[in-house]
Amino acid sequence: MENTRILLEQNEIPTHWYNIVADLKTPPAPPLGPDGQPATPEQMGVIFPGAILEQEMSDQRWIPIPQEVREIYRLWRPAPLVRAVRLEQALGTTAKIYYKYEGVSPAGSHKPNSAVPQAFYNKQAGIKRLTTETGAGQWGSSISFAGQMFGLPVRVYMVKVSYDQKPYRRLMMQTWGAEVFASPSELTQTGRAALAENPDNQGSLGLAISEAVEEAASRPDTNYTLGSVLNHVLLHQTIVGLEAKKQFDKIGEYPDVVIGPCGGGSSFGGIAFPFLADKAAGDKRAENLRCLAVEPTSCPTLTKGAYAYDFGDASGFTPLMKMYTLGHDFMPPGIHAGGLRYHGASPLVSQVVHEGLVEPVAVSQLATFEAGVQFARAEGIIPAPESCHAIRAAIDEALKAKVTGEPKVILFNLTGHGHFDMSSYERFFSGKLEDYDYPAEAVARSLEHLPKVG
Amino acid sequence: MENTRILLEQNEIPTHWYNIVADLKTPPAPPLGPDGQPATPEQMGVIFPGAILEQEMSDQRWIPIPQEVREIYRLWRPAPLVRAVRLEQALGTTAKIYYKYEGVSPAGSHKPNSAVPQAFYNKQAGIKRLTTETGAGQWGSSISFAGQMFGLPVRVYMVKVSYDQKPYRRLMMQTWGAEVFASPSELTQTGRAALAENPDNQGSLGLAISEAVEEAASRPDTNYTLGSVLNHVLLHQTIVGLEAKKQFDKIGEYPDVVIGPCGGGSSFGGIAFPFLADKAAGDKRAENLRCLAVEPTSCPTLTKGAYAYDFGDASGFTPLMKMYTLGHDFMPPGIHAGGLRYHGASPLVSQVVHEGLVEPVAVSQLATFEAGVQFARAEGIIPAPESCHAIRAAIDEALKAKVTGEPKVILFNLTGHGHFDMSSYERFFSGKLEDYDYPAEAVARSLEHLPKVG
Incomplete structure (x- = not known):
């Protein structure tokens, strides 16, 4: 029987997180305070401890994971890397589809x-x-x-x-x-x-x-x-991609496409950044690597937003961050992937999209649930609505490979299970969900309210 | 970092189920048809396929698991065996507590x-x-x-x-x-x-x-x-204990106490029977092994019921089975471990209890939820109410070991997560749950309606 779950032992939990700042072409634009000047550590220290602030501003490539954190991680980590053989068969694709399953955590997601x-x-x-x-x-x-x-x-x-x-x-x-x-x-x-x-x-x-x-x-x-957006959050989430790389090493594979759902950006960054590290390091295997950040068409931050300074919250309380944004007063409709309803995107994800290292993709709501149900019927796990966005893109890539006959290796982040989201499935099955493409004019209107900087 | 999750690879999924019938002191009493005669395969063949009937009546010790079944099992199996180090620390016990976690299945339980x-x-x-x-x-x-x-x-x-x-x-x-x-x-x-x-x-x-x-x-x-009670169901569930044995072999341990919640009997039989096999085979390690079948005091089948022929259902439609029973018209109160509200118990579990190989234990409702919350706060996983019964007994055993200072090894079956049972936790937290010991007089009354046999 072929092995479809690639496991690691607890002592293989990575000892360091990966900080993509060290590999960016240009240093990240700093967050700005109310006076338009870069926010000081003192300002942010009011709500964050020093160690977090250091990580938030660090340009070190590798940042050690404290032993105390690894001891809690081991309650569910390393998370399995799974080959979705039954989904491949259902699609009749020549591609190999792998998912990193983060739903094994006690809370049921990567968070x-x-x-x-x-x-x-x-x-x-x-x-x-x-x-x-x-x-x-x-x-x-x-x-x-x-x-x-x-x-x-x-x-x-x-x-x-x-x-x-x-x-x-x-x-x-x-x-x-x-x-x-x-x-x-x-x-x-x-x-x-x-x-x-x-x-x-x-x-x-x-x-x-x-x-x-x-x-x-x-x-x-x-x-x-x-739980998302900020640099230190994305840093912590790189444990996902770092483990996946170890798991691919074990089976001598390497992905051609890496896919994550993208709201605030932590689930996408978590799986993709460690592979972008290989690309930055000139690793031959990553030369043609594609990374897809998948968002809903109803909240199309990366595909229709502006790359500009904006507030992180609706009321203008936070520092200004340079990021893709739909405008801080953008009101996303009540779609059922609550985790992807954010007007902005992580500054780090925004920058790698802006630099052309990552392809943003927008998918519509019904198509994501169709993908989620197809996945559940093939692989068993009922995915969270956010995860369904990545599944949709993975299935689409697998179907493209089927046409061209290419033996593509696809990896996606199955960020969580849907056990607490069954009411969204109910709305899908009962025909109450609709597709909604956020209109370009409305985006243009909310972008008019971007704060003036400099 | 000490390893607390003992994993197996997919190719270590057992190739055979264990049939305890081969090791019983006396052959199981046959199910009886409406005429009081042993039920024929023809009668039962109306609702079961031949292969299932064969397993239901088999006395072969090892029954092969079809390759097609193992290929589905591998979607989530082997299930992890986990040492609950944080729970041990919280209890300050000298015991080692292990749990076999069956909540990793797509449906979230051992079923x-x-x-x-x-x-x-x-x-x-x-x-x-x-x-x-x-x-x-x-x-x-x-x-x-x-x-x-x-x-x-x-x-x-x-x-x-x-x-x-x-x-x-x-x-x-x-x-x-x-x-x-x-x-x-x-x-x-x-x-x-x-x-x-x-x-x-x-x-x-x-x-x-x-x-x-x-x-x-x-x-x-x-x-x-x-999903429970019958011999073939318990046979299939032995995959749980068989895997656990392989996992204990890997770390050179062996349990002193094996614990499962007990309603119909499949979760208890699943984890305990393969260890009873060692006992039957004269394995020295199993000489003093204790197996605890844990039921609610509100439905005390094994601790207060009669060992007698009774119907499997309320209306007398099924064959008569020799088992511990509270009487088929016993009406359990609406406790929140729905899976344990059964008037009878699997004939096989009943027989090993009757033969003295297994100790039945009854625990009260509030104490089980207290145990479940303590477990969740130590180990992360929120357990199903049924599983809380096993946790309660495991904690009680660990506390006894603390008093005596013994280095006991305790294993319990964590049969599932509680993601779909949070309303029971709500009732617990809000003080709406009460303890309920089913009164002996009421048991006596419903036992008066046992069918006459022979």
């Missing part, structure tokens, strides 16, 4: 890869509590889990509509000991103001971010955590 | 271990459709998945109250292509009669079984599948 080190560094810095926001609930549950691992209490501001509609995600966080509040809440000035204006406010991710940041900024013993 | 071969043998026999019933949804989703793997349509009769309250389990089955009907349904005579009597009938497991069996018995191209 704990960064939640664990974030909790660790904060604990180490003497911080007594973490705050964060969560929409769909993936990040909130991951930081709740990670906080529990280091005995660090966690407060999650959960967008009210999700709080009410996704009680199971909330319960998951509570099982790991976190306090979960519907946002807007009475706990912060931002929340109280929003409720005073409208007691029925259903919340938004922007508002929840503001509440979590406000609490962290106002208490010296409390820090804020973020 | 596909039998669903896959059942689908395979039916497909091979030319059967065109499978029927089954489901309550909590674990078995229904497993057979839906397995049917899809062999292109065999599946119809699931889902107890109406679960159908309404557990839409995500239903959607999981639909994602794998199954048809799911609320039971009672209009599709069977049984269902129509129940609805005629009471249009608001919320259904019961017994009624759903009757509907699924009726459809299978009335169509020659349709067969019925059952």
